[in-house]
Amino acid sequence: MRTLLFLGIVVLAGTGGEIAVTHAMKQIGEVTSFTPRAILHVIGRAFRLGWMWFGFGLMAVAFFSLLALLSWENVSFVIPATALSYAAGAVGAKFFLGERINPLRWAGVLLVCAGVALVFVG
């Protein structure tokens, strides 16, 4: 029960965080200069956006839940279960970020989910 609860938090908070961070970075716009100064500038600008903090908070919740989970469960159980995040991320990206996911990308995402699960179960 404790494991299921933490798995749910890892997948849902992680996916929510990724969606919020992507939304924030799309507000910044395409980064085209990669000097250290430009990158620091982009990071500074990103962390002035509420969506970035919201995403960062959710990701921190997912991260610490994963740390706790890894302290009592094996990686070979945890990672296959969290492979669901790839599917959840694609569904979220479609509905919340308006990404156009064609059948080829759906097929790729599902293969990756199955592949990650097999690698860690195998």
Next chain:
Amino acid sequence: MSATATSRTEPAALRIKTFVFIVLMIALGSAGDVLLSAGMKQVGEVDHGSLGALADAFWRTFTSGTVWLGIASLILFFVCYMLVLSWADLSFVLPASATSYAIVPLLGYALLGEFVSPMRWAGVALICLGVALVGLTPPSTTGARTPLPQTGGDD
């Protein structure tokens, strides 16, 4: 540099730029995961029984050098992740970054001669095929946004 429907960078350049950042993410993310996993195993199982035990686990976690190295790798991973998401789709970046799960068993087999079970090989093959399929799709599908002026490194 001409504008396109989805980005202000040429599609070929955008693909290369996306590829480079995903490779960086895979390298930094894998290093971070391995270091954190090793660090947390040194810390031992987190006891949720009392506040004191939780504080003790917290203290042991944040005084571990291995955990800090892992955290540093993951911070750099996160910076690459933020940058790539400024132009690429989440549904492109997320599955492509799963390549790390295929690379670890491949490296273990090739460099260390580790045994890789048939099921694990099947998983590696599925991940590679999945990432290849995602890689055939355009990295960005959400339409152009006018980037804010980036004065940080250009001036």
